[in-house]
Amino acid sequence: MDCPNPVVYADMMKRFSKTLNKVLLAYADMVHKDFSKFSSNEKLACILMNNVQQLRVQLEKIYETMGGQELDPTCSQVLTNLQKKLNSVLDKLSGQFVATLEPMIHEQTNKLGVLLSKIKGPQLQKTQVAALLKQLPNAKIQDVTKLMSTNIQNIKGMSSVKDMMDMARECERSLTPKQCTVLDAALDAIKECFHAGGQGLKKSFFEKSPELQSLKYALSLYTQTTEQLIKTFITSQKQQDLPSQEQPVGEVSVQVDLFSHPGTGEQKVTVKILAANDLRWQTSSVFKPFVEVHLVGPHLSDKKRKMATKSKPGNWAPKFNETFHL
Known part of the structure; x- marks a missing residue:
């Protein structure tokens, strides 16, 4: 106007x-x-x-x-x-x-669970992957890892109790590569459906979705080798050399040597616990400080994974000087 x-x-x-x-x-x-x-x-x-x-x-x-x-x-x-x-x-x-x-x-999720359980393929390494997944702090990723087991165990209409139990046991295992491929393809199909050839939601909206990123990350954990997972975890720990700002309990002086056996080429690790200083711990009984050493990684079935020094009762600045050969 x-x-x-x-x-x-x-x-x-x-x-x-x-x-x-x-x-x-x-x-x-x-x-x-x-x-x-x-x-x-x-x-x-x-x-x-x-x-x-x-x-x-x-x-x-x-x-x-x-x-x-x-x-x-x-x-x-x-x-x-x-x-x-x-x-x-x-x-x-x-x-x-x-x-x-x-x-x-929910109905379609249950059907997807049934179809995935019928897809056969070689199982991935389970022990280290399962241990890592259990420690993941992201609740959404944990929910994804439990999704198949939870839904399939509630499926009704099975021909017999034995079939249901067999299916439940199958779902408790790690996802196979083929199952991961199916889920990945399903995600792409869902995105295309909601994108609707440009008439629906923008693709950038999906990529920024925390839920989708969590699910993709969970699938990547299943499809990567244990060695790759460990390498990824180690490279992501960029702040490990900085002093902890959350309830520090003291300092430990440690010497670590890594070398290869000249005859077999086997990797050997020597860990020497020297001393502990500036210990901060509240206890009503006798203080008995000691240090534990844990070994993690693949190919450790014949290795001792946990060792500990002798305790030093009543000593708030103990000197250990103990060596462990791993």
Whole structure:
């Protein structure tokens, strides 16, 4: 609207923004109240959600047409709040719609579990991989590792109890490379489905999703060798040489020598525990400090993995001078 009088123009913009706010919120509220009647109908539910989304898109265009950043602060605040309210309504509608899909998602997850259990392939190394996975602090990754076992053990309609038990035992093992390939392909298919050839969600949204990154990381743990996992873990520990800032309990002086056997080429490690200093420990009984040495890694089935020094009762700066040959 062109108006030579800036005062009249500003007043009209305020009136228009308030009217726009009233009309769009009334429509959004109407859709929100009646959405539960249509949420079970996927097509109608998507149409209604898309209508609210289009309100947000058209509101953004109207904002730019009205002047954008140069718009009166009062009008701008009304339209900004309106955009936030519409976004909140859209979130609530999406939540209701997703709730109706949960039973179908659980059903399809169970079917996927059955299909994966039928895919045979060579098993991966399990002992070290399982130990590493159990120590992972990320709860989502732990949930992924338990997903197959949890769902398959709850599958109903098996022909016999024996079949169900056999399937449950099978799921407790590590995923095979073929199963990992199937899951990876399923992830790509899901992304393409929601991307909808550019009409749906952006691919960058998926790549930034913490859930997807956690799942991909969990799959990578299954497909990498134990040696590669250990190397990755070691290279990621970049702060190990810095003093701990979280409840330090003291310092240990250690000497480590690594060499190869001249005859067999076998790697040997010598660890010498020299002393401990600046110990900080609260105890009501006699203080008995000692140092434990743990050996981790592949090909250790014939090796002793844990050794300990003798304790030094009542000594807060003990000198050990004990050597371990690994």
